[in-house]
Amino acid sequence: MRYVKMIVLLCCFICCPVVLTGCRIAFWDTTQINNIEFIRAVGVDKADNGNIRFTIATQRIISGGARGGSEQKQSEIVYSEGRTSFEAMRNFWSYSEKRPFLGHLEFILIGEEAAKEGILKYLDFFTRDAEVRLNLNVFVVKGNDAGEVIRQGNAQDKFVFDRLEGIKRHDWGLSIINDVNLMEIMYILDAKYLSLYIPCVRLLNRAETTEESRDGMEIALEGFAVFDGDKVAGYLDKEMARGLNFLKNKLKSGVVNVRSKNGTMVALEIISGGSKMKPYIKDGELHIAVEVEMDSSIAEIQGSENIFSDDSLEYLEKQQEQAIMDEVRKTIDFAQEKKLDFFGAGDAVLHKYPYEWEDFYEKDWRDVFSQVEFEITARSKISRTYDIKQPIGAKDIR
Amino acid sequence: MHGNSARSQSDKQSETEQGLTSANVEGLLQYSSDIVFRRLHINGRKDLPVTMVLIDGVIDTKAVDDYILKPLIQEGSLSECSSTSEIIEKIEHGVIYHAAAKIRRDFSECVNDIIDGSVALIFDDDKTAVTFDIKGFRERSISEPTGENVIKGAKDSFVENLRTNTASIRIKIKNPRLVIEETKIGKQTATRIAIVYIKGLTNAHIVEELKKRLNKLDTDAVLTTGVIEEAIVDRKTSPFPQVITTERPDKFCSTIVEGRVGLIIDGIPVTIVVPGTFGAFLQAPEDYSQSFIVNSIIRSMRYALMLVTLFLPGFYISVSSFHIEMIPTDLALAITASKEGVPFLTFIEVIFMLLAFEVLVEAGLRLPKNIGQAVSVVGAVVVGQAAVEARLVSPAVVVIIAVTAISSFTMPNQDFSNALRLWRFIFAILSSIIGLYGLTIGAIILLNHLSSIEVFGVPYLSPFVGGEGKNLQDAIFRFPFSSMRKRPMNLRTTNKKRRGAE
Numbered sequence: 001m002r003y004v005k006m007i008v009l010l011c012c013f014i015c016c017p018v019v020l021t022g023c024r025i026a027f028w029d030t031t032q033i034n035n036i037e038f039i040r041a042v043g044v045d046k047a048d049n050g051n052i053r054f055t056i057a058t059q060r061i062i063s064g065g066a067r068g069g070s071e072q073k074q075s076e077i078v079y080s081e082g083r084t085s086f087e088a089m090r091n092f093w094s095y096s097e098k099r100p101f102l103g104h105l106e107f108i109l110i111g112e113e114a115a116k117e118g119i120l121k122y123l124d125f126f127t128r129d130a131e132v133r134l135n136l137n138v139f140v141v142k143g144n145d146a147g148e149v150i151r152q153g154n155a156q157d158k159f160v161f162d163r164l165e166g167i168k169r170h171d172w173g174l175s176i177i178n179d180v181n182l183m184e185i186m187y188i189l190d191a192k193y194l195s196l197y198i199p200c201v202r203l204l205n206r207a208e209t210t211e212e213s214r215d216g217m218e219i220a221l222e223g224f225a226v227f228d229g230d231k232v233a234g235y236l237d238k239e240m241a242r243g244l245n246f247l248k249n250k251l252k253s254g255v256v257n258v259r260s261k262n263g264t265m266v267a268l269e270i271i272s273g274g275s276k277m278k279p280y281i282k283d284g285e286l287h288i289a290v291e292v293e294m295d296s297s298i299a300e301i302q303g304s305e306n307i308f309s310d311d312s313l314e315y316l317e318k319q320q321e322q323a324i325m326d327e328v329r330k331t332i333d334f335a336q337e338k339k340l341d342f343f344g345a346g347d348a349v350l351h352k353y354p355y356e357w358e359d360f361y362e363k364d365w366r367d368v369f370s371q372v373e374f375e376i377t378a379r380s381k382i383s384r385t386y387d388i389k390q391p392i393g394a395k396d397i398r
Numbered sequence: 399m400h401g402n403s404a405r406s407q408s409d410k411q412s413e414t415e416q417g418l419t420s421a422n423v424e425g426l427l428q429y430s431s432d433i434v435f436r437r438l439h440i441n442g443r444k445d446l447p448v449t450m451v452l453i454d455g456v457i458d459t460k461a462v463d464d465y466i467l468k469p470l471i472q473e474g475s476l477s478e479c480s481s482t483s484e485i486i487e488k489i490e491h492g493v494i495y496h497a498a499a500k501i502r503r504d505f506s507e508c509v510n511d512i513i514d515g516s517v518a519l520i521f522d523d524d525k526t527a528v529t530f531d532i533k534g535f536r537e538r539s540i541s542e543p544t545g546e547n548v549i550k551g552a553k554d555s556f557v558e559n560l561r562t563n564t565a566s567i568r569i570k571i572k573n574p575r576l577v578i579e580e581t582k583i584g585k586q587t588a589t590r591i592a593i594v595y596i597k598g599l600t601n602a603h604i605v606e607e608l609k610k611r612l613n614k615l616d617t618d619a620v621l622t623t624g625v626i627e628e629a630i631v632d633r634k635t636s637p638f639p640q641v642i643t644t645e646r647p648d649k650f651c652s653t654i655v656e657g658r659v660g661l662i663i664d665g666i667p668v669t670i671v672v673p674g675t676f677g678a679f680l681q682a683p684e685d686y687s688q689s690f691i692v693n694s695i696i697r698s699m700r701y702a703l704m705l706v707t708l709f710l711p712g713f714y715i716s717v718s719s720f721h722i723e724m725i726p727t728d729l730a731l732a733i734t735a736s737k738e739g740v741p742f743l744t745f746i747e748v749i750f751m752l753l754a755f756e757v758l759v760e761a762g763l764r765l766p767k768n769i770g771q772a773v774s775v776v777g778a779v780v781v782g783q784a785a786v787e788a789r790l791v792s793p794a795v796v797v798i799i800a801v802t803a804i805s806s807f808t809m810p811n812q813d814f815s816n817a818l819r820l821w822r823f824i825f826a827i828l829s830s831i832i833g834l835y836g837l838t839i840g841a842i843i844l845l846n847h848l849s850s851i852e853v854f855g856v857p858y859l860s861p862f863v864g865g866e867g868k869n870l871q872d873a874i875f876r877f878p879f880s881s882m883r884k885r886p887m888n889l890r891t892t893n894k895k896r897r898g899a900e
Contacts, residue, residue: 003635006843013839014831032744033718034737038727059727061735071735103723104730133723 037098040075040161043146044122045111047081052122054080054088055147057160058100075159077150085125102131107164108138108182109146109201115225115232119198120189127186134183137168140225142202142235152203152217163219164201172252175270176241177221189230193365195335195342196227197244200235226335226342233338236331243331246292246324247343249274256296258319260307267300268320268382275328277348281356286368288345290332290376292324297384313382321378332374339366418505418527420449420520426509427451433512440470440485441477448482449520456515458534461496466517466530469494482521489519489528498531510588535559538667540566543645545812550687552648560590560664563647567594567662570651575599583612589620594650594660599893604659604854608672623668626661630672633851637820639813640853642671642678649683657891673853675860675888677873679814680704685876694875700808701874707805708818708844711748712825712837714798719744720833737792745830747791751799752823754781860888 043055055077062072078096082088092100108126110119126132141149153160171177177199188196200222223241225232236244245251251273258266273294280287301307307316335342346365350357361368420435427433432454440446448470452462470476473493479485490501502508502518508527512518515533520526540562543555556563564578579593591612595605608630615629623643631640642658644650645668653671654660661670680700685693717724718733725733740747758777762770782800785791802822809815821844828836851858861869869887871877885891 006847010839010843014828014836032737033722033730034734034740036722036734038731038734040727059731061731071732073731101722104727106727131723 031099031101035098036101037096038104039100039102040104040159041107041109041150041164042105043109043111043141043150044085044114044119045145045147046113046117051081051083052085052088053147054085054092055150056080056092056100057150057154059159059161073159075154075161077154079147085122086129089125102126102129103133105132106136107161108136109149110138110140110198111146111148112141112143112232113145115140115227118230119185119227119232120230123182123185127182132182134186135181137164137179137181138185138198139164140198140200140232142200142222142225144203149201149203149219153219160219167201167219167221171221173254174221174238174242175245175251175254176223176238178224178245178248178250193341193346193362194344195233195340196230197224197236197342198227199223200225226338226340228338228340233340234334236334239327240331240334243327243329244343246273246275246328247277247290247331255299256320256323258316258323260305260319261312261315262305264301264303264305264307266298266302266307266316268296268316269299271295271297271384273324277345279345279349279352281353285373286349286361287373287375288348290328290374292321292328292376292378294320294324294378294380295383296320296380298382317380317382320382321380324380325376325378328376328378329374332376336370336372336374339370341365341369345369345372417525418503418508418520419522419525420451421522422505423449423451423509423512423518423520427512432456438467438470440479441473442471443477446476446479446482446485447522448485449522450517451512451520452517453512453515456535457517457532461532461534462517465496466494466519466532470519482523483526486521486524486526486528494528494530496530496532500529500531502527502529513588533561537562546644546646546649546683546810548682548684548687551683552646554647555645556647556650556662556667556669558665558667560592560662563662563667563669564592564594566647567651567654567660570647571596571654576654579609581609581612583615583617583626584620585616585618587619587621590664591620591626592662592664594654594662596654599891600654600657600659601890601892604673604856604889607854608659608661620663621665623663623666623670626663626670630670632853636847636851637817638676638848638851638858639679639811639817640672640674640851640858642674642811643668643813644671644683645669646683652686653678657885657889657893673856673889675853675856675886676848676858677861679811680809681872682810690876690878694877697876698874700810703805703808704818707802707809707815708822709825709837709841710798710802710805711752711822712829712840713834714795715745715748715826715829716833716837718794719830733792733794736794739789740792741789742791743830744795745826747795748799748826749823751781751785751791751795752802752826754785755799755803756819855890856888861886864888 038059039056040059041057043057045053045055047053056079057075057077059073059075062074078092080088080092082091089100089102105126108123110122114122123138126136127134150160153163168177168179180198185196185198188194201219202222203217204220205217222235223238224236224244226234226236242251242254251270254270256268256270258268260266273292275290275292278289278291280289298307307313331343346361346369349361420437424435434450434452434454436450438448438450440448450466476485476488476493479488486501489499500511500516502511503526508518508520508529511529511531514531515535516529516531519528537559538557540554540557542553554566556566567578568576573596575597577593577595577597581591581593582588583591593605593608593612611630612626615626617625617629620626627641627643628634633640642653644653650660650669650671658671658673661672663670680697682700685697688696722730737744742750754777758774758781761773761777765773782796786793786796806815806818809818821840825837825840828840830836849857849859849863857864861873864887869884871882880897883897884894885896
């Protein structure tokens with residue numbers, strides 16, 4: 001009797017999702033894994049005729065036969081056009097041997113033209129589609145079509161998505177970009193007073209990075225693109241990009257070059273850094289105090305000067321404080337000039353003064369923001385001087 | 399207790415309807431060639447006849463010659479007797495030197511003794527028999543256990559003889575409260591079964607319930623443990639074992655001391671312990687002879703491997719046919735490459751390989767040992783290599799099934815492993831219908847099934863349920879012995895503490 005009950009229950013459980021959700025999920029409808037085309041990166045561009053043009057990088061492995069010969073990874077680049085993103089993607093189905101699958105899509109590259117026109121039109125499909133992972137990374141291509149980057153980035157042995165993955169993975173070394181995924185983009189576009197920023201890549205002539213004058217291009221990180229609504233409004237260069245990372249507390253590492261008292265160039269490695277935004281209202285005027293903090297270690301000394309004295313370290317600290325403050329100031333100035341609050345000053349005000357925010361600031365926050373006085377202070381410390389305390393060659397000088 | 403044997407005796411009684419005489423005994427036993435009747439005259443006196451009845455091969459002939467025949471013929475004091483009744487009295491008081499002499503005045507009792515391996519001296523005039531228990535059956539000596547091997551630990555195992563087995567328990571548990579109750583079950587075989595427990599420690603309800611269930615058992619023969627096992631378990635429709643079976647006296651004793659009740663069946667070198675709970679099936683005999691740290695790791699790994707062997711085929715089917723986005727991209731690509739050219743659905747591949755594995759296991763069991771090895775080699779090569787080359791299955795599936803199979807071999811209990819085998823198929827089928835959702839449903843049903851079983855009033859999932867978390871010192875991890883202060887709570891033993899006050 002108990003077993004009959006169990007079987008009935010089991011049938012109910014299995015039937016519910018089949019009948020109630022309307023999903024075609026039973027096994028006769030699933031696509032087997034070997035019939036799937038893995039889409040790894042999509043370049044989104046505006047076609048000449050106003051259509052949407054996708055450049056799709058897929059990946060597959062060609063197995064080396066039954067006896068287990070060497071397997072070869074391949075990447076293919078295909079184009080697909082349509083009046084809408086969805087149509088463009090579905091058009092790909094018409095000539096794809098296997099079923100295109102977006103579950104492994106990791107990168108969306110937005111071409112410069114498309115970014116200028118407004119990215120919402122291109123990205124909405126990706127946020128809506130059930131297959132797409134919302135944690136995929138979005139990049140804006142500076143100075144090129146996205147298609148061009150994918151074409152150039154895909155070599156015989158190196159694929160564009162692997163390169164992007166690589167440069168993304170060790171972006172902490174310079175902190176000039178930050179991951180921005182689809183979910184964050186959706187969130188920022190929803191918030192009225194926030195402005196969107198998306199990391200940029202650009203194509204770099206190989207001649208710039210290698211000595212051999214080889215053909216081809218490299219993909220390089222290039223700060224951020226800042227958006228007014230969903231249209232690109234300007235680009236942050238590398239310095240301002242790091243300033244933004246300071247402000248967003250997303251700084252991981254980086255290089256600060258300063259001069260010592262005697263003019264020796266010293267490179268400092270940022271160990272940790274961040275900032276606090278403290279809004280306050282004084283005489284009815286909104287001020288925001290930005291307190292930047294940084295911790296660094298000495299990475300390089302260009303000379304034999306002994307800088308490991310309290311005096312000289314203090315001097316270096318002052319110098320690096322000044323350097324960061326300049327960086328942050330530059331970023332804030334840029335934001336105020338464009339009237340784009342992309343680093344979240346509005347959030348800070350909202351949380352500190354919720355009533356005032358609602359009454360005075362929320363409505364025309366962009367104008368208010370451009371007039372706010374930012375007072376930047378910095379505190380820094382050179383905390384690791386490492387074991388080699390004496391500079392190389394210091395003996396002779398002494 | 400003697401319900402069945404009483405019934406069988408009354409059957410015999412009605413056949414003969416007569417008293418205890420040599421003629422009647424011969425009438426019942428004469429058809430067998432191994433039964434020996436000898437008419438003797440005590441000390442050569444024709445007025446003192448006696449009939450000796452014994453089963454050749456079952457008794458120790460030399461002992462009969464020396465300790466029974468010799469005194470009967472030569473003992474001078476016997477010749478002074480005037481009647482056989484006097485002789486019986488003398489025998490009772492030790493003229494014939496043997497420890498276990500019984501006076502039988504009942505026909506069927508006497509016949510039972512003879513069949514059990516006793517020598518009977520039947521005195522027709524008094525309708526009385528004296529039986530001597532001189533079993534001399536050449537039995538297998540105590541050898542190393544074959545199924546449950548340990549490196550550090552006792553090397554003895556149970557044998558076919560009940561008495562030897564009870565002896566090896568007595569030797570291990572030197573406690574006057576250790577009770578070994580005997581009963582006979584089986585209308586035709588009248589197999590002796592011993593119930594072993596410690597009075598004052600073991601929960602009396604379990605013992606009572608076990609006796610009740612054994613008495614209810616109406617069967618012809620007890621030649622396998624299955625007959626007994628099926629009769630005493632609570633949920634007969636469950637594939638999961640509800641009794642612990644072991645061939646190791648040390649393991650048997652440790653469960654008895656824990657507060658469980660043991661059953662020894664004559665003629666079977668495997669013993670049964672009730673109640674069998676989930677945790678007990680994942681304990682290997684070696685667990686208690688290792689460092690608790692090492693053992694904790696090994697045992698937790700065993701639990702993990704149980705999950706692997708249960709869920710891995712189903713999980714692979716789900717992930718590779720329904721949730722492709724869940725697999726890391728490189729792995730997904732590797733799977734596609736391995737599946738290139740294989741025409742079947744993943745589900746069919748997996749089921750095919752699972753069946754192939756079952757066939758190999760079964761074939762290996764059936765064949766003699768030396769051929770069995772050949773089968774496993776041929777099977778591995780054929781199923782693994784050839785099937786992949788023939789594009790019948792993808793290498794990824796072979797790996798998955800191999801991992802599943804090897805994990806299943808780590809289960810200490812074969813019956814438990816078999817139950818997992820069954821459920822593995824159920825999970826594979828559910829997964830093939832609706833992916834991970836199906837797998838989850840299956841897991842819930844399995845959990846529901848397991849938690850609904852009670853064995854002799856003890857929840858099957860002990861010690862994970864019903865102990866309020868107090869009994870987990872000996873579950874997934876084995877804590878040091880000093881922390882196992884109490885006996886398993888769910889067994890509701892009369893004597894609760896292992897350490898400290900008695």
